[in-house]
Amino acid sequence: MSNETGLAIYTGPPGDDNPPRRKKPNRRVWTHDLDPSKRTVGETSSAEEIETGKSEDQPKEASDRQSKESAPLNPELNSQNPKDLTDSGINYYYRYKRSQNPNDLDDAILLLEKAVTLTPRNEPMDAYKRLTNLGTCLTLRFKSNRNLSDVDNAAKVHQQAASHLPDWHRAKGVCFTNLGAALVARYAFLGEFSDLEKAMSAYETALALPLHDDDKVMCLNNFSNALGYNFERLGRLGDIDKAILLVEQAVKLSENSKNDLSTCLDNLGGQLMRRFSASMTKSDDIDRAIEVQKQALSLLPVGHLSRPQRLTSLGVSYQKRFYWGGEVADIDEAVTMAEDSVALTPKVDPLRPERLHNLGAALHSRFKYLNNIEDIERSISSHEQAISGLPPQHRDRPAFLYNLGNAWFSRFEHLGELEDVDKAVDYHRQSISLGPQDAPIIPKHLIHLANSLQRRFQLRGHLPDIKEAIELAERSLPLTSVNHASRPEHLNTLAMCLVNRFEANRDNQDLERAIILLEEATDLIPKDHTLISLYFSNLGMTYAFRREISEDANDAERAIDAYRIAATSSTGNTSRRFQAAIEWAKLMEPIQKHAAQLIDAHSIVINLIPRVVWFGTTVAKRYKEILSIGNVVSAAVAAAISQGKYDLALEWLEQGRSIVWGQIMQLRTPVDDLRLVAPELTQRLLNTSKGLEERSTSGAEIETESMIRRRAAGKWDSLIEEVRQIPSFEGFMKPRTISDLVKVARSGPVAVINIHSTRCDALIVQEDTSSVKHIALPSLSRQKLVSLWESFRSVLESSGARAIRVSQPEGKNVGTVLSVLWSQVVEPILDNLGYTKLKQSTTQEQTRLPHITWCATGPLAFLPLHAAGIYDKNSQSKAFQYVVSSYTPTLTALLDVNGSKTGSPNTGILAISQPHTPGQSPITSTIEEVEKIKAYADLDPTKWKWFNDKEATTEAVLHAMENYGWVHFASHATQFLGDPRKSAFYLYDGVLSLGEIMAKSFRNGEFAFLSACETAAGDGELPDEAIHLAAGMIMAGYQSVIATLWSVKDADAPLVADVVYSKLLKKDRGSINGQAAFALHEAVACLRKERGEKAFERWVPFVHMGC
Structure with missing residues (x-):
């Protein structure tokens, strides 16, 4: 001004x-x-x-x-x-x-x-x-x-x-x-x-x-x-x-x-x-x-x-x-x-x-919108410097103190540190005491002090705080005219103070008055105001509270309607709309007459996820947002399945899985058809996508970098909308529809398994069908899977250096987990598909077995479905007896590799061995492992490259990966749970991280064998995001990947590699497509025969991902 x-x-x-x-x-x-x-x-x-x-x-x-x-x-x-x-x-x-x-x-x-x-x-x-x-x-x-x-x-x-x-x-x-x-x-x-x-x-x-x-x-x-x-x-x-x-x-x-x-x-x-x-x-x-x-x-x-x-x-x-x-x-x-x-x-x-x-x-x-902690830290610093530069009697001092109090309050809301809200209260008190008591701004100062006291009460339960907060909010109302823009805010604050006191003393009068105040606030606020979602959400919450007390069905309907308005507001804050839609759905779930609206509510939740997890922010921040989302996707899918909407359920499940992975892959969407009709627009799109991809995989939070990233994301969104205005491109880069998703089963059925607290189900996509097959899993529950995961977690926790294990998982415990997986997940699915009726034996040719791809969610995503079975003597209840198993992080991953590289030639093999990596335990068998591969390889220098020991620097390997279609890592690797992008392969001069790999797009990438520790073990807190090196390799462009769930024995990797490459490098072989899974299946069978079926720690960790 x-x-x-x-x-x-x-x-x-x-x-x-x-x-x-x-x-x-x-x-x-x-x-x-x-x-x-x-x-x-x-x-x-x-x-x-x-x-x-x-x-x-x-x-x-x-x-x-x-x-x-x-x-x-x-x-x-x-x-x-x-x-x-x-x-x-x-x-x-x-x-x-x-x-x-x-x-x-x-x-x-x-x-x-x-x-x-x-x-x-x-x-x-x-x-x-x-x-x-x-x-x-x-x-x-x-x-x-x-x-x-x-x-x-x-x-x-x-x-x-x-x-x-x-x-x-x-x-x-x-x-x-x-x-x-x-x-x-x-x-x-x-x-x-x-x-x-x-x-x-x-x-x-x-x-x-x-x-x-x-x-x-x-x-x-x-x-x-x-x-x-x-x-x-x-x-x-x-x-x-x-x-x-x-x-x-x-x-x-x-x-x-x-x-x-x-x-x-x-x-x-x-x-x-x-x-x-x-x-x-x-x-x-x-x-x-x-x-x-x-x-x-x-x-x-x-x-x-x-x-x-x-x-x-x-x-x-x-x-x-x-x-x-x-x-x-x-x-x-x-x-x-x-x-x-x-x-x-x-x-x-x-x-x-x-x-x-x-x-x-x-x-x-900006902090209140983007939640970048650096912004609020700088805000507080700027306000403190401003106050220190003012003379004590300056009339601006109350305003400066007020805004400093607001900044400390926001920091408290973000970090939850009690001393921050104490500072907010103190600065707001100073602001009010120093300012003119008849100024029009006094009501706003009063209401913000009331807010700070209210939040402190919620954490400490100190009744004088909420009493004072209510008094301050009451004092502000007569000072704010009915037509003043701030009146809805003041009404809302007083209402929420009363709700807090109601929760403490259960005085129904507080709740009744809160509802009256919120009804007035929602009547006054313009329908296109950004705070409409907040006020209607609060109104919905108070109706829901009263419903619990009175059991009045009308209050349930009122709450549903309030949450509906909050969720469907076009100008409301995205996060508030998202939460409102979740609450809207929860209220409607038990009410049969709201079945149609229930789908509407879940639809809003699913459609808002890309805005909540916006790719205008860093990858690390997006993963943090995904953690806050919780199980909303599985809830929506369960609701759609309950209504028999299997196609919709599969579409939603696909949209809500591997969100960050999908965003990065979207930036690599082929644009050949678009270039024919709009070459200039296509080039702008490509230029923007390149810059955005580089910044999306960057961890930088430098102010200028963050702003450039957000602007690039905004420009990307605008360009996408511009493309969609062109005839025949209306669906450009929109979420995959069922007509696309049913095409994934080219090498066998794909089983997508949804895990929710209310029900567990499998959705099956089969070749030559245009519909989704539903298989209920009534014996399975989310709680049971969490328990199984906790039992199985010891396998991952015990995997240390590749050659030296801290401890071995008890076979009995693992056998129990695999038995439950068989009886409650795998067997019902294979039965329904008719595979168990074939009565195939392990002596039959492995290539005659059908191929199935697993895509699991929630805690099931960490459990080895490929090894499910009952391991008693002569048992015929083992998954590997009936199917060859693969995994995929998403269905779109299979569509992309099937559609873009079918029949692509082997452009050569790059092998990396690290027998003596600085700072890591020795794994001398890596040389033997690569020697076995070399025996089958074409030794033409353009077809074969081996980096051993000191030769395997991060720069040399990353550069070579762009020139060879196959890559074999025989090295240590690590899963970095604090920041998944830092998961990495250990090379001689440092680490080659998933973030660096994700930043590349390997156009010739065909096959990757990750003979390293835990290359397919994801982040336990992000089960649906496939945060591991194997998924990263697929994201980088490799269509088929062999990886490990945990560190393997030093003597086992050469055996598996020997069999795999002997099958894949046959002179008459065609595309890698579909062959790697069968090669690994046979290799693991050999390993099982050598080490024993119940030596689960030896053969279970080897998995195949992709096609």
């Missing part, structure tokens, strides 16, 4: 005493003054600037003055000639403008004071000019040193200057304008309402007198600012409407002066933003504010003293528009503008605190 107050300094010849014909002043001083004390988080800070008129507007006297200005300054300090003293004082004033050295301004004031004292009483015209110059310099010094005596004296001398002139004199209006500027400066510092009233009276007097156009511009602009302050003080819309009309007149009159036009446009934007902030309904006001402020900034060259203020004003408007519309680009712009403004403001500048305050507010707003 901008409020620039103009002052005039007279530099013309002393004899210019004929006002009707007086030449207009050829030098002007414009000072900027802002009042942030009434603002909440996100509003602007004050700034100061000085502008001069254009040389082309200056008469000859101006040229003379410039000559004097550039001459050496050697005034006769002891002169008794008031004219010489005045000239010297003005020269010091202009030198101050260039140097910003306060000593120059001090000297100017000393000389001008002496000139005024020596001016004879019979020379009123000379007296008014000297008094005007003295008053202007005193006001400027007050801006720098905040010494009240300066602004007090400035007001006095401007009044004296006016008294020397008759009413017909055109300079008299300038004197009153300068008087108003001094009074407004004092008001902005002390907040004394009488100063503001006197200033407005002075401006009215000035406008009633004859004024030159440029003087009138200054007066209109200043008067507009004063009215803006008055509006903030009293909240009267008439004041802000009049302020806008006055500054619009100033804009019209200043069109021939870039500097004056820039100032007036900036202030026009500020007044429009003030009016928008009051109603939050006139979106054209905020849009227009941004446009005129951008124009104001464009009129000033780089290096201009006014640029920091223009940046501040524009940034605040972007921030307000973000608060209203939720566009990330707006808040990024707001932060950038605020940062640039602070960077251009010297540390000694008295306006730096207000600009730091504004930066803190912008960072806070």
Whole structure:
């Protein structure tokens, strides 16, 4: 928000005493003054600037003055000639403008004071000019040193200057304008309402007198600012409407002066933003504010003293528009503008605190949307610096304390540290105690203190906190009119305080009143407001509470309706809409008549996931968001299955699995067809996807990098929508439909297993069918699988270095797990498919066995379905007797590899062996392992490459992977659960991480054998995300991968590799497609025969992924 107050300094010849014909002043001083004390988080800070008129507007006297200005300054300090003293004082004033050295301004004031004292009483015209110059310099010094005596004296001398002139004199209006500027400066510092009233009276007097156009511009602009302050003080819309009309007149009159036009446009934007902030309904006001402020900034060259203020004003408007519309680009712009403004403001500048305050507010707003902890840390730091730079009596201090309290509260909400909410309470208390108790902003300060106390009560249960919170919220309501934009917020806060007390003492009256308050809040809030989801969610919650007490079915319906509105709001916060849709679905689940709506609610949940887990953020942040989502996808799938909507269930399950993996793969979507019809758009899409992919896999949280990533994501979304406007491309990059998904079963059925607390089911996709087969698993439960996983976890926990195991899992425990998997998961599925009726024996050719691909969810994703069975003597109840098993992280992964690389040739083998990796235990058998592969390989240098020991550097291996279609890793590897992207292969000079591999796209990638520790063991907290090296290799472009669930015995890997490659490198072999699974099946059979069926730790870890 901008409020620039103009002052005039007279530099013309002393004899210019004929006002009707007086030449207009050829030098002007414009000072900027802002009042942030009434603002909440996100509003602007004050700034100061000085502008001069254009040389082309200056008469000859101006040229003379410039000559004097550039001459050496050697005034006769002891002169008794008031004219010489005045000239010297003005020269010091202009030198101050260039140097910003306060000593120059001090000297100017000393000389001008002496000139005024020596001016004879019979020379009123000379007296008014000297008094005007003295008053202007005193006001400027007050801006720098905040010494009240300066602004007090400035007001006095401007009044004296006016008294020397008759009413017909055109300079008299300038004197009153300068008087108003001094009074407004004092008001902005002390907040004394009488100063503001006197200033407005002075401006009215000035406008009633004859004024030159440029003087009138200054007066209109200043008067507009004063009215803006008055509006903030009293909240009267008439004041802000009049302020806008006055500054619009100033804009019209200043069109021939870039500097004056820039100032007036900036202030026009500020007044429009003030009016928008009051109603939050006139979106054209905020849009227009941004446009005129951008124009104001464009009129000033780089290096201009006014640029920091223009940046501040524009940034605040972007921030307000973000608060209203939720566009990330707006808040990024707001932060950038605020940062640039602070960077251009010297540390000694008295306006730096207000600009730091504004930066803190912008960072806070962005934190509340993106939850980047760095933003709130920087916000708190900026606010603290701003407060430390303010004089103790400054009127802005309450506002700064208030916003610092808000920042600490937000940090508490994010991290849950109690000392943060204590700080929030303390700063809010200080803010209220220091601020004027009759200010319109007091209700907002009260309500934020109430919020902080309420949250502290929720954690500590200290009843005085909630009692005080309710009292504060009650106190705020009478101070907020029915039509005020903040009233819904205050109603909501009081309601939630009452709900908290209700939960503590079960007083139904609190709950009843909370409902009444929330009903009023939801009636008042505009239907396109960003907070609509919050208020209706809270209303739904209170109805649900009352339903529990009264068992009134109508309350259940009311709660359902409130959550529905919250979830379906097009402008509501994404996270709140997401949570509202989840609650909406939970309430409807037991009510049969809401079956159709239940699907609608779950549909919103599924469709919002890409926005909750937005790829405008880093991969690490997206995984964190997925953790917060919980089991919403499996719940939606279970609901769809319960209604017989199997196709929809499979579509939803696919959308909700491996979300980050899918986002990165989406960036690699082939665009050959699009290029034929829109080549230029295709290139823009490819350029954006490349940059976004690089930044998506980067862990960098540097501010500039984060902003670029968000902008790239926004641009990507826009480009996708542009493509979808082209005929035949309406479904471009939309989630896969059932017509696509049923094509995955080219090498056998795919069993997708959904695990939810209410039911467990398998959805089967089979070749040559267009529908999904459903198989219920009634004996299975989520709780049972969690227990099985806990029992089996010892296998993963015991896997240390590849060659040395800390302990071995007990065969009995593993056998029990595998038995349950067989009887309650695998056998029912194979029975239904008719495979167990074939009565195949282990002596039959393995290639005659059918092939099945498993895609499990939840805790089942970590259990070895391929090894399920009852391992008693002569048992015919083992999965490997009936099927060859593979796994896939998603169905889309199979579609991509089947569709893009079927029949692709072997472009050569890259083998990596690490017998003596620095810092790791030796695994000398890796050389033997690769020697066995070499025996089957084509030794043409273009077809075979072996990096052994020191040769296997990270750079060399990553580069070679781009040139060979097959890759074999015989090395240590690690699963990094804290950050899945750091899971890696250990090479001689360091680690080759999953993040580095994901950042590549291996177009020739066909087959990868990861003979290393736990290369297919995912993150226990993210079972549906397939966070392991094997999935990463598929994501990077390899269509078929052999990996291990845990570290394997040193002697076992060569045996398995020998059999696998002997099968895959037959002279008559075709594509790898489908062959690797069979090769591994036979290899593991050999290993089982050598080590024994019950040596589960030896053969179970080997798995195949892909096709």
